[in-house]
Amino acid sequence: MNAATKPVVVEASYAAAQNKQRLLVFCCTLLGAAAQVLMKTGANQLAHPGLVGILTNIPLMAGYTMYGVVTVLLVLALRDGELSLVYPIIALTYVWVTALSFVIFHDEVSVFKLIGVVAIVAGVAVMGKGSKK
Amino acid sequence: MLLVLFASVIGSFGAVFLKFGSAHLRESFWRIFNVQLALGVALYLGSSYFFVLGIRHGELSVLYPMVSLSYIWTVVWAKVFFQEAFTRQKFMGLALILLGVFFVGLGSK
Numbered sequence: 001m002n003a004a005t006k007p008v009v010v011e012a013s014y015a016a017a018q019n020k021q022r023l024l025v026f027c028c029t030l031l032g033a034a035a036q037v038l039m040k041t042g043a044n045q046l047a048h049p050g051l052v053g054i055l056t057n058i059p060l061m062a063g064y065t066m067y068g069v070v071t072v073l074l075v076l077a078l079r080d081g082e083l084s085l086v087y088p089i090i091a092l093t094y095v096w097v098t099a100l101s102f103v104i105f106h107d108e109v110s111v112f113k114l115i116g117v118v119a120i121v122a123g124v125a126v127m128g129k130g131s132k133k
Numbered sequence: 134m135l136l137v138l139f140a141s142v143i144g145s146f147g148a149v150f151l152k153f154g155s156a157h158l159r160e161s162f163w164r165i166f167n168v169q170l171a172l173g174v175a176l177y178l179g180s181s182y183f184f185v186l187g188i189r190h191g192e193l194s195v196l197y198p199m200v201s202l203s204y205i206w207t208v209v210w211a212k213v214f215f216q217e218a219f220t221r222q223k224f225m226g227l228a229l230i231l232l233g234v235f236f237v238g239l240g241s242k
Contacts, residue, residue, distance in 0.1 A: 036197055043189045054185070064181060071177075094198055101194035112240030113194055116233040120201045123229030127204060129222055 018085075024077045025089045032070045033096030037104055038063030087128020091121040136187030137199045140180045145206035147176030149214055195241040201230050 042060025046053055054060060078086060098117050101107040154170030188196045205227055211217040 036193065039185055040188050040193045043185045046185070046189055049186055049189070054182070060185065067181065094201065097197045098194045101192065101197070105193055107192040107194040108240075108242060110240035112236045114240075116198060116235070116237030116240060119229050119233030119236060120198055121233075123226045123231075123233060124201065124204065125226075126229060127208075127223055127226030129226075 018082065021077050022086065022089060024073065025086050026092070028070050028074050028077065029090060029093040029096060031066055031073075032093045033100055035063045035066035035070060036093075036097050037100050038066060040101075040105065084128050088121070088125035090128075091124035094120050094124075134187070134191065134196065134199065136183050137196050138187075138202065140183035140187055141200055141203040142206055143176055143183065144180035145203045145210060147173045147180055148207055149173075149210045150176060152215065192241060195237055198234055198237045202234060204230055 042057045150173030157164035
C-alpha cells in the first residue's frame, strides 16, 4: 500500500463500518418492534400476572427474550460510531410499533397519533444531534 | 398508563446503575460481576414487568410512545448523577417528545 492511497482506504473502511453499524441499528428497530408486538400479544392473554403466569406465557417470554437480544446488540453497536446519526434510526421503532398496532391490533388510526409519533421521532433525533461523538 | 410511566422511571434508574457499573469494566473484564451492574439489570427486568402490566389493557399505539418519556428522566439523572450539561438541544428534543406524547394521548380512545 503506498502512502497516497492509504488515507482513502482508511476513509472507505470507516464509511463501511459506519454503514454496517447503521444497518445493525436499523435491524434492531425492526426486532424491537416485533418484541413489542409479542409482549402485547402475551400481555393480552395474561390472566394472572404472577411469576408462573408470566413464565408460562410463550409470546411474552419470546418478546422479553427478543427485547433482551436487541438491548445487547444496541449496546454493542453504540459502543463506537456517530451517536448523532444513530439516534434518528433508533426512533424508527416508534414508527414500526404504531404501524403494527394499527395492522395487528386494529388500534384506531388517528391524525393525532401520527402527528405525535412524528414529533417524538423528531425529538429523539434533535436530542441525538447534541450528543458527542 | 400510570404503570407504563412507572416502568419508564424504573428503567431510567436502571440506565443510571448500568452506567455506574460499566465504569468498573475499565479495571478488568471480570468486574462485569459488580453490584451496580446487577442492580441495573434487575431494575430493567422490574421495569419490563411493570411495562407488561401496563400494556395489558389499552392501545399499544398509545402506550408504547409513552416509553419515550424515559428520555426526560434520563436527562435529569444524567445532570444529577453524572454532571452532564443540560443543553438547548436536549431541551428542544425533550419539548418535542413531550408534545408528541401529548398528541398521541389526544388520539387515544
